[in-house]
Amino acid sequence: MSEVFLQRVEGCAVDAHTKPTQLRERETLVEVEQQYVKQFVSKVWNDGISRRLSTITGLDLGERIGIIYHFWQNKDTLHVRTTVQKTSSTAVSIVDIIPGAILYEMEIHDLFGVTFVGNPWMDKKLLLPETWPDDLPPPLLKTSKSPEIRKRLKLEAE
Amino acid sequence: MKMSESKKSARREETAGLMEYSTENLVPFGPIHPALKEPEYFKLVLEGEKIVEVIPRIGYVHRGLEKAAEGRPWVQNMYMFERTCGICSFVHSLCYGQAVEELTMYKVPKRAKYIRLIIAELERIHSHLLWVGLMGHWAGFETLFMWVWQDREIVLDIVETISGNRVHKSMNAFCGVRRDMPENMEDHIVEKMKYLAGRARYYREIIDTEETMLERTQKVGKLSVDTVEKLCAVGPMARYVGIQNDVRLNDPYAAYDEVPFSIVTRNEGDVQGLLRLRLDELIVSTDLITYAVKHLPEGPIRVKIPPVIPAGEHSSRCEAPRGEIFYYVKSTGGRTPDRVKSRQPTLANLPAALEMLKGQTLADVPIVLTAIDPCFGCMDRMSFLDTETNKQWTWSGEQLRQYGIKHYFPNQSRNSPILKETHP
């Protein structure tokens, strides 16, 4: 039931000093600060609000980078959004609560340059090629442009 | 003691540890060989014959779609995302379309929803048949592969008649489908679905009784319910241990809330269970298509929407043949998206696959890896490291396949010269 789901989410949100917003009928968004993320996700996962994590999305919000955790249970979807600074950013890892999140965090690390503290595979590349230059900024930031990346990766016509 | 300690820590750095919940004991081994400059697909660490660790390295098919989507019009992206994967292409465009449609105020006509269901289920049938054939190929059962792929041509013929193409159907449009069902196809489709359901039952019998398949698939690739849930596995990888995880049941989209749908789950928890599961799902799909074709409502197939999508964010999920596909879309009110995020089911199933491999023997690797129905490139190359003999080597998928067949059926297999020259 949607009301029950919303109520339980509100209950968790209070502990994280935040309030959920309803995006549309069965979609809720909760903005959580980094320090409360682990506690919130732990409650959602362990208290049975949702046992399904779809994925973790990275987002370039201009000034900061957004990290959204997408949970769902039956027809209800819960987006948990947190933000970190844009450069040399670290975020909290939820791998000890949900081991399946390991690859999603690696993806955001590759594409946005966010280091997840607690994720054992942060030194590995998941998607980016081995020939990715160290000084090239992560590709999915708005400031990174495709033609530039292609030149650096030597993919332009020789 | 100090030497082995430093070796232990060196190894931990090289492999970057295991997942937190695993209770693996690290075994010290000799110097690390940095000779493997070529990026490998999977790196498997063995102790004799048993696999103890798997380190994935994907990125072979990373093309930068999400970045490109930010610079292309909404409609162009639909046909680009379709080509993320050749086997489940329709579901990708469907999921993207659904995520974007919700941001507009337009509704999808009923007839379009039914047509979407028919094509999605046809795709599921073709994908499962493809997979069963590949399992036969990897297990050494070539006949099964040939028969199954011949049956698959029936599905591709129907798809071609409806949409014009065999693989990338491009049937989706925002708030509708691009083509209508051809006239007088109903009887033909119903007849073919009946035939395919019969064939699926026959293949079911084969996998339950044929020795080749039984030896290679029974008790292989076992996982517990708790592990599967924690590793966020989706689709058949969750259903084969009994979890009722199917987007068509939990969060129906298209016309799935109007057709009689029954979820298929199994309890065996091994690869044979996966085979049975996918063949049963195939039969359910044929029933769904038969029902949808007989109850196709009249009406328009499409509502044209303006090229500018209002601001907002939305996510959508669909049940691809491999599991749950997830799309997240963010619009700032322009002609191009601000952010599109797509998560393929194979990425979600990868941690579960790595876990499935642990404890298996080398000969089981192709079967277990194919069991998750991977959708990345192909299993081109795998590198191995045997901690007992300190040998390292690289094999192609074909070499591994032949090794597996030889291991299980030493009397049957031909003497492969390739295996002789490459097996260490």
Add this chain to the structure above:
Amino acid sequence: MLKQLETWARKRSPWVYHINASSCNGCDIELVASLTPTYDIERFGAVLVPSPRHADVLIVTGTVNAQTKDRLRKVYEQLPDPKHVIALGACAAAGGVFKGCYNVGQGVQDVIPVDMFVPGCPPRPEAIMYGVLKLLGEVK
């Protein structure tokens, strides 16, 4: 005389090695479908081999991304002379629908010389067979 026999044998029975250079798998499944009874490329003598050292013809599918570029070159070098390359699909020809993406090359001919392009997204099994056989007609 021996040379003529060799050419005749190679023409009649091309051994094909297939490499997937970051493709969406569409072209690959159509290539594998051409082996199945409905199309049956084996009746023309074409055989898929597991190692590049045994092959006459290299079939490449997919856009070539930064990860697979070097591998493609290495595999091409492993093929014994005389060798031929077929680029299958729109992606292998010029990048296909992904042209301009940050990890996508300009097509296979940027990396290795190509003898035959088979267009399509993906090309039908009949088109693939036509491409392979037409290439062999060029073998002198």
